[in-house]
Amino acid sequence: MKRNQISKWLRLSVLFGLLAYVTYESYMHQVLGGGKAASVHALCPLGALESLYTLLFMGSFIQKIYSGTVVLLVLTIVLALLFRRSFCGMLCPFGALQELFAMLGRKIFRKRLVVPELIDKPGRYLKYVALILTVGMAWYLGKLWMSPYDPYVAYSHLSTASGYIxxxxxxxxxxxxxxxxxxxxxxxxxxxxxxxxxxxxxYAIIGKISPTRVERNDDLCIHCHACNKACPVNIEVEKAVQVNSAECINCNDCVLVCPKEGALEIKSFKKIIHPIAILLMVVGLFFGTIFIADVTGYYQTMPSALKEGQIISLSEIKGYFTIEDAAIATGLSLEEVYQKMDIPKSVSKSTQMKEISQQVSGYDFDAAKVKAGGTDVPAQETINPNPANNSVKVDLSGIKGSMTIREAAESLNMDQKEFYTLFKIPGDVPAQTQMKNIGELVSGYNLDQVKEMLK
Structure with missing residues (x-):
């Protein structure tokens, strides 16, 4: 039983350690900005799933998502395939936060409370609705649509709650x-x-095909119900021969509290595995993969630092930039940045771009970026749709103003990223924007003029 206690506290130590790390990183992100510390978006595997559409069809990530987020997604999918929802039960910082308050609740109430079955069972399906909404809207809008409603994101902004709101x-x-x-x-x-x-x-969906299961030996079971009481997701382990529920988060608390040796066991490919071995494999695979990805340069969770002398456009500046940083990065004078970004002169040059709205009522940093990065197509400019072959022409007759950017790109059998470049559309403009409405988002943009020049 001593080994069981070690396993329990090791799991909690890993969880609380990751919670402490994410809490610190989130605080530093607010204090120092996105170029110095990772945001919670970049550290959450789900962000990569939300960015999957833009990554596959446009070759880029949605804002705040990086290659490291993809590493986390792939890694946690592998963990779910091997060990079910082990990320949820052993590694998730937000899960750790809930366990922390659950421990407080048990101190207060001296027992575990259970949601009535009439509410509990249908309520479990809400998370699948949340999954469809979160991913579907992110794919459709090309941004982290769920972010304002996400309690995990809210937790990461506790230190700057008023400013964030x-x-x-x-x-x-x-x-x-x-x-x-x-x-x-x-x-x-x-x-x-x-x-x-x-x-x-x-992870519940993926974990259903995992070979790892908790199995109960009815001949050895003494029906003490200790396993049921220990389960944080209220699975009736004592009635199951094999725990197949998608709700199982692989915390293995049921196995650890079982007083009868052999009555409850974890099996994978018919082999018995002790909970501490599962924990060590999950933690080893998780941190080992991150270490390798980091060493090889694939684990990026923050924007790359600008190279010396590198110049970017105003549409590419980040919220953590100060006004002075923006001037240096864009090669513009401070006066030009103030003018182009519609920033009142009363705002200090040391103010971060994302914090201007706290001083200037109604200021919208993203809208200002789009406006400042707007495309006024010079009359004399000639655009070659296919530089490699001047004889190739693009038939633009089928491009209608009522089409979305995505639909227009598909009608030309063109990659969206290439289409954005060809039609001089800033990357901030969502792919579901109708072609005729681009001018409302980008000052000076004229679709007919662009089409005429591309003929």
């Missing part, structure tokens, strides 16, 4: 959900995991 008013919903998650976790184990977590839903 001022910048993104809908974020108040995320903070409300965070409060509900904390209260729910005090009352019920893994509240958010059970009912609302889209990542949990994703």
């Amino acid at each position: 001022a910048e993104e008013p809908l974020a108040v919903i995320g903070f409300i959900l965070l409060a509900l998650t904390i209260i729910g976790s005090i009352l019920y184990d893994r509240f958010f995991c059970k009912y609302l977590c889209p990542a949990g839903a994703f």
Whole structure:
């Protein structure tokens, strides 16, 4: 039993250690900016799934997602295939936060509370709805649509809550959900995991085909119900011959509390594996892969630092840039940055771009970037749709103003990234924007003029 206690506290140590790391990184991200510390978006595997469409069809990530996020997604999928929802039970920082408050709840109430079955069972399907909405809207809009409503994101912005809400008013919903998650976790184990977590839903689907299962030997079972009481997701382990529920987060608490040796065991490919061995394999694979990816340059969770002398456009500046940083990065004078970005002169040059809205009511940094990076097509400029072959012409007769950018690109059998370049559309403009409406987002953009020049 001593080994079981070691396994339990090792798992909690890993969880709380990762929670501490993400908490620190999130705080530093707010203080230093995205170029110095990773955002919670980049550290959450689900972000890569949200960015999958733009990555496959446009060859780029949506904002705040990087190659390291993809590494985390692939890695956690492998973990789910091998060891079910082990990311949820052993590695997830937000899961750790819930366990922390659940421990507090047990101190207060001296027992685990259980949501009535009439509410609990249908409520479990909400996380699948959340998964479809989160990924579907991200693919459709080309951005992290769920971000303002995400309690995990709200947690990462606790140190700058008022500023974050001022910048993104809908974020108040995320903070409300965070409060509900904390209260729910005090009352019920893994509240958010059970009912609302889209990542949990994703890993639950994959984990169904994992060969790893908790199995109960009915001949040895003494039906003490200790396993049921220990399960944070309320699976009735004592009634199951094999735990096949998608809700299982592979925390293995049921096995660890079982007083009868051999009554509950973890099996993978018919081989018995002790919980501590599962934990060590999961942790080893997780951190080992990240280490290798980092050493080989594939684990990027922040934007690359600008090279000396590198010049970028105003549409590429980041929220963590100060106004002075933006001037240096774009090669413009401070006066030009203030003018082009519509920044009042009263705002200090040391102000971060994302914080201007806290001083200037109604200021929209993203809108200012789009406007400043707008495309005024010079009358004398000639665009060659296919530089490699001047004889190749693109038939633009089928491009209608009612088409979205995505539809227009598909009609030409053209990659979206190539289409954006060809039609001089800034990358900030969502792919679902109708061609005729680009001018509303990009100052001076004229579709007819661009089409005429491409003929």
